[in-house]
Amino acid sequence: MGNLHTIPFNPDTQNTSNDALILAALERVGESFRVMLWEQAKENGLSPIQVQSLIFLHTHSASKATVTYLSKEFNVTKATMSDVVKVLTEKKLVVRKDNPADSRAQVLKLTAAGKKVAETTGGFANTLLQYIGQLGDAQKAGLKTILLELIYHLYQENIITMQRMCFSCTHFSGEGDQHFCNLLRLPLLPETLRLDCPEHELRKD
Template identity: 40%
Template sequence: MENQNTFNPKVSQDVSNKIVIGLERISEVFKLLLWKKAKHIGLSPIQIQMVTFVAFHASELCNVSHLAKEFNVTKPTISDAIKVLEKKGMIFKDYSPIDQRSYTIQLTENGKEIVAETSDFTSPLKAQIDSLDATELDSFFNTLSSLIYKLNQSEVLTVQRTCYACKFYQKTNDTSYCNLLQAILKNKDIRLDCPEFVAK
């Protein structure tokens, strides 16, 4: 069994295994950078991710149920984070006029300042990606966007808003087209988080 383990360095690994190991290391970089920023400003990583998400997404996505799916955590974990953020004056609950038990999360001015303060935590990672040439970037992004879509289709990734899964997306031969924008999409135009996304 151990000889089949992707992380066993003694095994002659194929390229797929090496890519999995590479992705695991990149995910560790992301977590490390997020933790450093979190400790610096006195928030947890999930709290930073939540305020950042709320800042840039439609209000209907900023509720406990969706946030739990978005970050692959339990509803109680999201509720606990909301309590802390509310206590720190970074968010407020916008209750539904129809059902007072239902609410969305909105940012206060303090919350918006925190989003601005934490916006650079990925800079060391982005700097290395920026150093790739245009061909490498295009190939890397094409592979990454396809992988995200396939992981969603196999229900490993629960939430995504990429063009490939949108009802407005159409592919004919090798040409991608957005029926909402009424435009041909080049590889670089494919979005991983589209605000106009509507599931097929």
């Protein structure tokens, strides 16, 4: 059996290591998202991933509205996402349309009912959003930078397979703290860095 004092979720480890405590705190925040999302899903007779899919389709462009893209977005197999879409279609929340860009694939489109559910459930984390809104500008900028760098690290480790942030974009350039977007022609400061950019193009490393 491993040494308990090397496990970051052990309270004794957290009491002597801020690294472990921060990791455990992030896990708690992640759990809160799951709880809030599950409550919204239950109220609408859906599963969490079905709700997430509706919200994603409502807030992103048609070019991303395919089963293949959704499966990558949510880190599930294409077969699993096909089952999700099948249920949403049966519930008349989503319809399949021919994809003008690819005759072999179909684009997913929300129905009026699907849009209503997406708009209703899209604020599932508003309790946390209200707290973040009370932070000072410097706190928000520092927290944003840390989280973006953490997410990019997870992406580089292939833990997160899909993201559309500045650091992985072909239009991103710079060294150290000096970053620039060559598409929008603007410096990328903590307040202008993006996590989910509509103009994102994955850089080929």
